[in-house]
Amino acid sequence: GAVVSQHPSWVICKSGTSVKIECRSLDFQATTMFWYRQFPKQSLMLMATSNEGSKATYEQGVEKDKFLINHASLTLSTLTVTSAHPEDSSFYICRGGGGDYGYTFGSGTRLTVV
Amino acid sequence: KQEVTQIPAALSVPEGENLVLNCSFTDSAIYNLQWFRQDPGKGLTSLLLIQSSQREQTSGRLNASLDKSSGRSTLYIAASQPGDSATYLCALPQGGSEKLVFGKGTKLTVNP
Numbered sequence: 606g607a608v609v610s611q612h613p614s615w616v617i618c619k620s621g622t623s624v625k626i627e628c629r630s631l632d633f634q635a636t637t638m639f640w641y642r643q644f645p646k647q648s649l650m651l652m653a654t655s656n657e658g659s660k661a662t663y664e665q666g667v668e669k670d671k672f673l674i675n676h677a678s679l680t681l682s683t684l685t686v687t688s689a690h691p692e693d694s695s696f697y698i699c700r701g702g703g704g705d706y707g708y709t710f711g712s713g714t715r716l717t718v719v
Numbered sequence: 720k721q722e723v724t725q726i727p728a729a730l731s732v733p734e735g736e737n738l739v740l741n742c743s744f745t746d747s748a749i750y751n752l753q754w755f756r757q758d759p760g761k762g763l764t765s766l767l768l769i770q771s772s773q774r775e776q777t778s779g780r781l782n783a784s785l786d787k788s789s790g791r792s793t794l795y796i797a798a799s800q801p802g803d804s805a806t807y808l809c810a811l812p813q814g815g816s817e818k819l820v821f822g823k824g825t826k827l828t829v830n831p
Contacts, residue, residue: 611762637817639817639818639819646823647823648808648821648822648823648824649763649808649810649819649821650821651818651819654818696760698762698763700819708753708765708810708819709765710755710762710763710765711762712761712762713760713761713762713763715760
């Protein structure tokens with residue numbers, strides 16, 4: 606089945622630094638990748654949708670300059686949290702695939718900003 | 720706008736018990752519905768995908784049903800085991816898009 610590999614699984618960074626999260630589709634071409642965020646005891650909320658070769662579409666309330674998404678190839682999409690602050694600490698997870706075959710999620714990245 | 724509600728928010732049962740998790744949604748014009756399992760600090764594991772034309776799907780001890788007219792889905796877990804302890808999420812597409820809307824989940828604890 607479709608597999609999405611997400612790295613890193615966890616990261617701790619200092620406030621003000623940037624962190625990059627990668628999602629790779631291993632056995633299929635992900636023309637679209639969805640990025641979600643999950644705060645403790647909350648559900649997953651869609652942040653943005655990235656399409657290969659074009660600009661990402663951000664959900665209302667998500668700062669595009671803070672959460673940079675790059676989808677330069679059919680197998681790689683990246684999310685960069687710029688100038689991270691403690692309130693950005695969260696669980697970030699990507700999703701590729703869809704339609705009749707369901708939805709394949711990455712394993713998630715736990716970001717802690719100190 | 721699709722809204723998804725899961726009840727109960729948490730459930731604790733003794734090992735061996737059969738149980739039902741509930742998911743309700745507001746927009747019945749759905750393409751499909753999917754149940755996921757999430758272990759603490761981990762990603763999502765797909766459990767069952769039900770297409771809009773189907774009424775139920777089964778996988779091992781899991782059975783998911785779908786009633787579009789009433790806007791409900793249930794996940795039935797038979798003979799629960801401690802390894803079933805996790806948060807169970809249901810998700811549906813937003814309108815005709817591939818954007819998924821999630822419920823807040825039901826945290827299940829199966830006690831030995």
